Amino acid sequence: MKRALKIIGILIGLLVLAVGGFAAYIALKGIPHYPVNMPAEIASLQVPRDSVRVARGAKIATLLCNECHRGKDGRLVGIIMADVPKEFGTIASYNITQDPVHGIGAWSDGELYYFLRTGIRKDGSWAPPYMPKFPLMANEDVYSIIAWLRSSDPILAADLRENPPNNPNFLVKFLSNTVFNPPPLPQQTIAIPDTANQVAFGRYVADALCACYGCHSADFKTMDIQTPENSAGFYGGGNPVLDKEGRTVPSANITIDKETGIGNWTQQQFYEAVKFNKNPRGGPLYYPMFPHTTLSDTEVNAIWAYLQTVPPIKNQIKRFALSD
Ligand code: HEC
Ligand code: HEC
Structure with a gap:
């Protein structure tokens, strides 16, 4: 028994040393450098x-x-x-x-x-x-x-x-x-999808161009920029993003879940929210959501079409209110 305790003690000691050593290594190394392989x-x-x-x-x-x-x-x-x-x-x-x-x-x-x-x-x-x-x-x-x-x-x-x-x-x-590394260069030329294919085009605008999912998932720390749909809570919101005063404004659930997302919204409400930051419940949408006025109607409507295909997530968000 005593011997077992002693071994466990040594193991814990080694673990503490290893963790401490790794922490010191990271603190000293700082942000990594990478080889530049420019074709x-x-x-x-x-x-x-x-x-x-x-x-x-x-x-x-x-x-x-x-x-x-x-x-x-x-x-x-x-x-x-x-x-x-x-x-x-x-x-x-x-x-x-x-x-x-x-x-x-x-x-x-x-x-x-x-x-x-x-x-x-x-x-x-x-x-x-x-x-x-x-x-x-x-x-x-x-x-x-x-x-x-x-x-x-x-x-x-x-x-x-x-x-x-x-x-x-x-x-x-x-x-x-650890978690974040430079994404590799694309192997092939990436083309903008044809606007006639609304879902593919909307997916491009939302995920690849505007990265709406970054704010609209669970957390930046679990964001997957190479395979956006692998980000935790993809479009289910709740990321505790900040405004310019440093206040937390949790992002909204914009999946089509009817209770906690935007499943009951009309396309027009979505359009006005994205383009003009209009909140259909009244009042504005708060920063860091911003009016995407430069997106064309075709682009906003395509994002709407694409979001209809994203799996709904049940996630009730406690929304920011100015009185908070
Ligand atoms: C979320 C905030 C954010 C956004 C959005 C952003 N940047 Fe940056 N950018 C930064 C930060 C922070 C740095 C400094 C990075 C560092 O510490 O190495 C930076 C660095 C850079 C640099 C390197 C400058 C240098 O002297 O090394 C370039 C170039 C750049 N950004 C261009 C852009 C362009 C172009 C866009 C839009 C397509 C963009 N950034 C969007 C935050 C941002
Ligand atoms: C910089 C972070 C950020 C980005 C990027 C962003 N949003 Fe938002 N969005 C938010 C936040 C935060 C809210 C919640 C604002 C509030 O509660 O008033 C929000 C709210 C919304 C709402 C309102 C939902 C509701 O229930 O009220 C919609 C719709 C929306 N965003 C769509 C989009 C789309 C589409 C894009 C990409 C074109 C996008 N957002 C990009 C942060 C962001």
Whole structure:
């Protein structure tokens, strides 16, 4: 008996040492670096900066980039993001204006493409999960973002401001060394599905382009960006996302469950909620839900069609109210 206790004691001791050692290793290692394996056709990529691509890129940016990178004066100079959960430490986005030193003016199109897909920069450093990666986005849409980043949009004009200080904490380092890895480059060219196939097109807009499921699943920590439907609580809501004052605004269940989701909504109610943040119960929908005014009617209606095919989840959300 005594001997068994002693062995158990030693085992526990070893376990504590191993856990402590792993923690110290992660704290020292920080955010991992990765080898840069850029295929020749990406290294030499040159995206035409035509007005159609620039306009499409600007539209995507209003949905995907500006909210995180926009300073008080509207320029994309990077900010300390008050709406990143405190459990991740103090997180800042970066200056992505065209200044070659303080911004991304010196990056090649290929470097931007590789970074947007994988999060890996040319020096091998990796952007942690709070900078999204876009492994499922159509090539044309990634090209459009790049064309826009090079455009004369005034919010991108070269700006000398330094990146705000960024202090990811142990949890970010831990997650970046364990659960989250750079997604691989797509093996084939990804095309935008035909709008005639409403469900496939809606799935593309919701999952690959706007990543609606990220906020609308259980938690960012269990989000699966390569296979979105494997994210815990896919579209069942409850992710405790924050507003700009740091208050928790749980995301809504937007599966078609009739009791706890949007199964009793009309298509028009959905359209007005997504496009204009109108809450059919009265009043607005609260940030970080934002009005997706730049989505076309075809796109919003396709998301609706797609959501009809997503398995319903019963999950009653305690909604944010201003009096909370
Ligand atoms: C949820 C917030 C968020 C969104 C949305 C977002 N970013 Fe970022 N971005 C960040 C953060 C935070 C960093 C800093 C990452 C790091 O610490 O390595 C960053 C870094 C970058 C960098 C690297 C800059 C450098 O100097 O290393 C580029 C380029 C970039 N973002 C472009 C974009 C584009 C283009 C979009 C839209 C398609 C976008 N970001 C959307 C938060 C965001
Ligand atoms: C940055 C996080 C975020 C993103 C991205 C996001 N949402 Fe939301 N959404 C929320 C939050 C939080 C709420 C709840 C707001 C509230 O309670 O007032 C919400 C509410 C909603 C509602 C209202 C549901 C209800 O029961 O009131 C709909 C519909 C909706 N979102 C659809 C979408 C769609 C479609 C997309 C993608 C095009 C999307 N959302 C992207 C965070 C987000």
